[in-house]
Amino acid sequence: MMKSQVALLYVLIIMSEGSAQSLKPRRSVFFSDVNLKLFKEPDFNGLSSLLVREDIGLLFVGARGKVITLSLDDITVKTSEVNWTVTSKEKALCKVKGKSIEECDNYIRMMHTLDDGRILVCGTKAFNPTCTHLMFEEGNVTMEDSFQNGRGKVPFDPNENFASMVNGNTLYTAGSINFLGTVKSFQRHGRNTLRTEPIWSWLNGPNMISMKFAEISKHSNNNEDDNVFLFLTEIEIKDQHSNLRLSRVARVCKSDLGGLRILQKKWTSFLKARLDCPFGDEGSASLVQDVFFLQDENNVTNSIFYATFTLITEPSSTCSQSAVCAYKLSDIRQVFRGNFLTETAYGTWVTYTGAFPSPYPRSCINDEMRASGVKTSYDLPDSTLQFLKNHPLMEGAVTPLTGKPLLVRSMAQFSKIVVDKVTSLDGEQHNVMFISNNSGWLQKAVWSGDDGGRIIEELQLFQDPQPIRFLQLSRSGQLYSATRTAVAQLSVRDCSRYTSCADCLIARDPYCGWDHLKGLCAAVAGASNFSMIQNLIDGDATMCPSSHSVSMQITDIHLTADVAQFLPCSPDANLPISWSFSGKILEPGPRHILLSQGLVLTPSFTDEGIYTCETVEVVKGREHKKAVIQYHVKMSEVGGVNWFQAIVIYILASVCVLCVMLIIYVCWKKKPQNHVGSASVSYASTEQPEGKTESCNCGTDADTKKTKPTRVKESSKSTI
Template identity: 70%
Template sequence: MMKSQVALLYVLIIVSEGSAQSLIPRRSVSFSDVNLKLFKQRNFDSLSSLLVREDIGQLFIGGRGKVISLSLDDITKKTSEIKWMVSSGEKSECLARGRSIEDCKNYITTLHTLDDSRIFTCGTRAFKPLCTHLLFKEGSVTMETTTQEGTGRAPFGPHEDFASLMDDFMKKRKVFMRTGSTYLSTEDKISWFNDPIMISINAAETSKSSKYNEDDNLFVFFTEIAVEERRSNLRLSRVARVCKKDLGGFAILERKWTSFLKARLDCPFGDTGSLSLLQGVFFLKDENNVTESLFYTTFTSSPSIVSTPSSCSQSAVCAYKLSDIQQVYRGNLLNEISPGVWVKDVGTESYTYPRSCINDEMRAKGVKTSQNIPGKTLEFTRNHPLMEGVVTPITGKPLLVRSMAQFSKIVVDKVTSLDGQQHNVMFISNNSGWVQKAVWSDVDGLRIIEELQLFQDPQPIRFLQLSSRSGQLYSTTRTAVAQLSVRDCSRYRSCADCLIARDPYCGWNRRTGLCAAAAGASKLSMIQNLIDGDVGTCPSSHLSKQITDIHLTLDVAQFLPCNPDTNLPISWRFSGSILKPSPRHTLLSQGLVLKPSLTDQGLYTCETVEVVKGRKHRKAVIQYNVKVSEGENYFQGVAVYILASFCMLCVMLITYMYWKQKPQNHVGSSSVSYASIEQLE
């Protein structure tokens, strides 16, 4: 019975290893090994807003009843704190309306920088939103006594979805609006918005790259219940576009958007029938040509009732080019011929507006603003908000898909390598407190360089912001803030590891003999190869080999562990030759089970294997000098057998925890040597 159980255990581990090897990051770094700074304060939780101010070197966080400023260089240094509570009367009135004690407090949900350096701030204030301004002067924060009505500028309660852009563009659950002197909102029709959940608002200065000086665009990302699908309550991902200078119509669509169009956002992944929904958006602007700018997005997918029993949740990253989105809006619109039935519009009228925002051609015809748009055109716009075309990702498919993951936020950094090339490095957070660092190229596709556990307890990351100038990443959960240097290269302990990882931030410093940040360095002092990770330029290494002597008993199985500091697959060599599976040699993801005969004495080497551009890199992790002897007595053999079985149970537990949570990093594991050979076809 014992032998059959152990055999089954071997199969499970080997199958698990092979099924997900291509999906895991190159390296996983647990919380205890991540070099980060953490801010957490007693009685300060429900963090609901975050603002990075590079100009004054401050990080502002808003939560329940207060705003705190931290040093941008070191968030463990609190520079100021200001409280903003609700009065007892406001709290009593809120409780009388049936709200909970916690919800009847003031949650700071909005922090935006104004042109005069003041911070526009709004709070829920017991379901009566209110706004004011904060000033940061001489190292402390003060609050102005004047306030503004917060309805439309902030959510009513702490659990409402909400997003805003500091150009007075706001979004509540049912309405997308512009506040201020030229108030505009969406039409109160489900064909425009059907129970939307806001994700992001982004402004694009499209006029700079427009042939006819077209007005700038705003892009609104959200999910909503589909009006064009007959499946009830089917939620789809959308991107809407409005013209930034829209003033509303005259008589028709007065104080309403006249340029609102929306299209489906497609990120194809998951099983047939699964639902993928937008979670996060990052707008990476192209300073030379805005139409080449990219929207990086995260999606999650949950199995539907028609999925197979083996289906599981998945997440993906998709990227969309701004010009591709614009092209969809120049296409055909859908027409609702009966409730819930939408078909391609085949009307004889072909309206330029709102397919294009106002441009020089329209201005030449007397259409200077949206209030000059003819009523017939506005009436058409009111009844045709939905595009026929679907916005597809730049590659036609996701850049990344991972199973058993719940991606949330994403930020992207443009990194210039030593050869002058630019690389887009993505930081993708999930709902377990981890961030993945990945880079994508047309040649290699997407590589996950590493994943980092930023918070010790598994919890969703709510905010993720990057300071490209200082190279710092800031993230928050509901209770804590973490600061991570994206240019930390100290985890690469050798020149070979530094180059093979192909991390755009890192290079090997010839003078210090360390892997260090490449920013600002010269080619003379730094080695970097992001094309194929060639280690031929590395200085010769004279690391002493760490060999462990081990004595085994004839025909008694024993587990030889191998714990590399990466998630790369391992292989074994015996006396210089590749070790193949056999009745006496069971190869596992974290070691080798050896049931030796007298001919199995010799040197066993465990090494990681990494293939880059057809070149196979081998890194020796640990070596065992195995000596075999006949057992002294029966009881000794039984004892060793029991110990080996216990080791196998440990392996099973480790493997289970790896898939259930995350693989643990083993920084400091012995690194023996590197070798590099061309991969044979």
């Protein structure tokens, strides 16, 4: 009886063991163990923009009512502060319009560097968007006295999403242009102002995400005009009664001037297509969250867009899933050269099968079009412009270059992403992804055709769970991240967390290699093959010097026969563990319950000996084992401290049994009874809506199934 009661003490541990493994980081590093610099002040909040200026060594941080500058080398060093607040009159007028005190402040939402070195800065200014310029002269940051109307450049609402970019001195923005935030537009500002046509087929309830510029003309054989891409989500337009949101990518041409008679001061090159990132249950839609453009210096059409996605879930659902998909620029351009959708008389959208007007610019203006007399968009005939106005949507969808996501994580909400191109010791280039989530963590991941996606490690950058809103990477290898209340600085080339040669090589971190002269894991940037070893193919640890083997200290433990004892094993990496007893693999059985965090041992006198816990890591078919802890189990007669432990365990087990019986009794008493004479029996409290279930099935393969972290230490801090 005692055995069965003692076993109940481990029910919660056993229930937490996931039968399926999901893609999870090799190592989780908690806030106290991350080597980073943090900037945070008591009155610092509402952080709403971030700008890296490597030319002057400053990080510009836009927040509520101020812009501060921090040293890029050490963000704990504050170099200046420029206040830009609202007057009491402006705040009172804003409150009269129904806004709160917090909303009626000036949130610095946008900062862009111009060709002359000035910074264009725009704030919400108590729901009256305003812009000005910051200047850096002789080590000082100052603000111009002149101000411009910022409507259409930044939203009125400080919490609304929008996208912006500057090319040269030309500003492109996508967001709301009215006080209520109900009218949204994708536009170019300046001398040749253009915007989207204000009809629902162009933009249907859009949420603007990111904007990128591609210098197509630089590597084009026919001098095609440059492209501007906008990534967004919007309500599906194929069915006017649908509320389903989809991810889109839209394109316009840099030299677009609008139409001469039709589409005056409107884009004549606006096209959009669905952005597909297939993961999760069939039929579920994934929404793009952020996009990073990694440019190919040799051929811009080979450049890659990396994007984070999350699945649409019910508001009450606890199941979340995120992914990273990558898209080749040439594939996106190919979709925009494909077929179109056209709207029927019934409001639905079908494939267009009619004749195209001539000329029709499926691409931006190039030499072929110029030779036919179309040198600018003013030269396009009215028939072409009318077709453009009525057919903004392409039939084809943009699919990932791998056909599927680079990586998928269950129980995660990815937010921002940046990608760094790293050269390893063998001269090969590797794209390392840094992906933030909504709980203050950062994932460091790579993808290869052989391995697929793998997360090298995850780092807790902020102690309090909160969304990471900004990620910026400098050329010197410093990563700057920010929430609404703090800024963190992290070196992406920090290899100090790999404490042994084997760990350094098996991790296959493109940044790191083992320096056998210094006896430590260090950054490979600038290092030579003479002093350093690195193996990113299979992490062969046999390359390591034999002198770096570490002897394992043995822990003596005295146990009592037939009294269960938990032997913990907490590796520093998120890897499966195995147990051996006196040199032989320990198999699960009545006396040996194997868990991801340790071993439940109910010993007999034949179970004395050495118990070893090892991590097991398989890389390219090669198995790597590393001893974590060893126990020397010795048996004692019942008595003394062990007898006292047995009594405590017996009492706790009895309490568990009583609790279970009480729960069963309460549930039985609450069960509805169908009494004689009742008109009906109601089960509304347990009925599920048709077609829905409370279960959370977050994946379709071994890499996307839900699991819980294997680490126990500070597990409540992680939501991954």
